[in-house]
Amino acid sequence: MITGTEVLAGRVRDRNGPWLADRLAELGIELAHVLITGDRAADLLSALRFMRAEGVDLIVTSGGLGPTADDMTAEVVADFAERPLELDEDLERRIGEIIARFALRWRIDAEALRIANRKQAMVPRGAIALDPVGTAPGLVVPAGEQLVVVLPGPPRELHGSWAQALDTEPFKELAARAPRYRQTMLRLFGIPESEIAETLRVAEGEIGLDGLEITTCLRRGELEVVVRSDDSSDRASDALAGLIAERHGDALFSTDGSSIEEQVASLLGDRKVAVGESCTGGLLSTRLTDRPGSSAYFAGGVVAYSNEAKINLLGVDAELIDRHGAVSDEVAEALAAGAIDRFEADLAIGLTGIAGPDGGTEEKPVGRVCFCVMERDGDKIVRSLDLPGSRGDVRDRATTVALHLLRRLLRREAVPI
């Protein structure tokens, strides 16, 4: 249960729900629902009651432990668990010390902060207060048949509090009861969802899919198939993975959960890649540097939005742009060659296109993107594609295509797209 009107209203992206879903999956605890609820006591309470009516064993809440009046999770959970709030004086002292340090750093009135945070030391009777990671302590609250784990909203604090909650007796008892299941993730690139639907129908007849939970989804131009099995269906899961590999071998690029970024990083080893990108505006470099340690394989990038930048920063021939246009295979190739040269890189990606919503023509519509992945003194792949969707979609998908072309080049594979 994620609380916070800012999340409900869509002004803030919920990062805690997905993170907690991963942690629960690791523990073999099945997730039934994620409920996002505003900062209204009645809505929080009815959400908790819905969870109870669903018969769940565990309710995890995120957010609403802060100093402002709209932070009311502890109070509502106390009410739900029928455990009155009591001041924990030791906790109050510890929060006081933390706040004093904050106040020093921000150079503001410590007394105002102390009042703002005193309510964070209120704990439902008989509940376990976790050590505060920020200023708000998480809580582990037994509530009849349910166990409620109350976590602060800021992701860093939530992560630290979660680790502590796992170590409490009530949580350990609950986790011990969770059944074991296995999850297989298959990632494919370059085929539509309907082809997988067809393969699943074939599998239903040939293998039988009883006892498997299968979900498919499209993401950033890739297709993910997740198969969940237990002792009785592990063999069917393996058979299904085999069938998908057999029918879609060209498209299947990951069977171990690895992402395209991780695969590219590992294929690069100590070779360095550079980027010369236009319409993606820096997003391709951003994806290549998201992971810690990316300086081992990322040489650098140029966001060459204008023709002048292409010419001055990456040595693209002005005449080439005149002859073929800035969005052309030839310019994509010149961007890659320029990036290899200027960054003294082993490989490079050149990418130029029209992200939209404006700038398209009959001949070169919005969504047209030209790619070149190139090895210094070696192979290269050049491709043009028309990508569907909004400006954001085109930018996202173009970076996915670029990473897959680089993977193919590094693996010396033919490119089916």
Next chain:
Amino acid sequence: MITGTEVLAGRVRDRNGPWLADRLAELGIELAHVLITGDRAADLLSALRFMRAEGVDLIVTSGGLGPTADDMTAEVVADFAERPLELDEDLERRIGEIIARFALRWRIDAEALRIANRKQAMVPRGAIALDPVGTAPGLVVPAGEQLVVVLPGPPRELHGSWAQALDTEPFKELAARAPRYRQTMLRLFGIPESEIAETLRVAEGEIGLDGLEITTCLRRGELEVVVRSDDSSDRASDALAGLIAERHGDALFSTDGSSIEEQVASLLGDRKVAVGESCTGGLLSTRLTDRPGSSAYFAGGVVAYSNEAKINLLGVDAELIDRHGAVSDEVAEALAAGAIDRFEADLAIGLTGIAGPDGGTEEKPVGRVCFCVMERDGDKIVRSLDLPGSRGDVRDRATTVALHLLRRLLRREAVPI
């Protein structure tokens, strides 16, 4: 209600919930809950029943209209509304035409596609089927006291179907009953949440906050305060906005909902800004080019991860790096100067730092970021900050700080941070 095990499990970020929240807010329809539910019929049905028990007027679902067997929203909603599914032959024909076009583009078997998609032409009796935007038609389904709007999951299809749903008679009747309210969004930069909590307590005494719904939240290093009021409390909302402006004038940068990206774009006008960034790996350029039309004010950027890239691409003096280190005010300034020079820009941002998790030292810890915003032959601002959080947090916050420093320079304001 967002359906999809991939969303529930956190493998895919839900973009539909936030988008729908915005649309509902525009219509004055209050959002009570967002429920994310896996592709299990029993969970979908109990979620619908919870919404009914909460007494809502409108239920909007997203997803589960696709061709695979885990797509079961139409079936469950039909069951909930007690309206049996019936084949809509006209709809089947239209979907067939759409699929034929797809099949041509993907060069795959049209017959396999047709079978995969036939179930998408099944409509609950008496419901309105919307025109398919992709292959899945949205539905408007009266269900007793509730109206259920069933939308496809892919965002582009959801947006198109939503526009159509607004135009149906049952929806128009519902929208006409929604009360009017006003929402004020204040954005601040450079103060902790506890200071706003203190101001809200002062406001409670001086103004009285009855009838206001106030939420505060931290996002990417900015603080957002949203105040919702109705006819009876519009004046209190104005008074509160005035009090915040009075007490936090330096930090308050937006009162009209505009983002820092939008403000920077509008302040730049036809002047062009360039970027020389290191630890943000392209994210600063990405943020500056997210908006359509950004080529009007964005000259280009270099992601200068290595010292060689700083020297070769942006002309940073090697000796300067030796003397002060790559993460220093001096190098940030040289990156900005180099970006102005190489991109022939009017302004530039230089940014260098340690995003982590490794690479920190006693003297220069993880999170240290040095900034320079500079005008060609004009003013400049140079700042170093220690930013908290994970690698992702540091990268995010560093780009926010950089944009705010640029805003200050463009407005010729002093910098309090």
